[in-house]
Amino acid sequence: MARRTSTLDSVGEYIADRRRAAELTLRQLAELTGVSNPYLSQIERGLRRPSAEVLQQLSKALRVSAESLYVRAGILDPEDHPSSTVETAVLADTAISERHKQVLLDVYRSFVAEDAANPSDPGPEPEPVAG
Structure with a gap:
């Protein structure tokens, strides 16, 4: 039961943090999101467990990956679904605006997609280390 409470607190705190970072009431x-204000308040305070559908709506509105919310809510196992450390770092950075975060993520994802489409181009060879 302690794990469930901890998980609910974690996802609620994360949602509240992301909401404040996005400067949203x-x-x-x-x-x-189309989710009621009282229900969102209960989620943020760790009193209610949001469904996957609600987490999906929240992820869109807060511009965070749904996967990261699913992991925090205990719906997905983090070992089975590792999140991108680049995306996580960009989303967690409070020094840049939400708009700039989205631009950075769009560029990063386009590079990842391009590399996945062209696996024969490994990029430059690393320089050998003298020693």
Whole structure:
């Protein structure tokens, strides 16, 4: 039971943190997601466990990966679904705006997709280390 409470607190705190970073009120987030204001408040305080559908709506509104919310909510096992450390780092950085985060993620994802489409191009060879 302690794990469940810890998981609910973790996802709720994370959602509240991301909402504040996006400079959204609970009411604004409720409007963006179609989820009621009281229900969002209960999620943020760790009193309610959000469904996968609610987490999906929250991920879109907060511009975070749904996978990261699923892991925090205990829906996915982090070992089975490792998140991108690059994406996680960009999303966690409070020094850049939400708009800039989205631009960085779009560029990063386009590079990843391009590399996946052209696996025969390994890129430059690393320089040998003298020693």
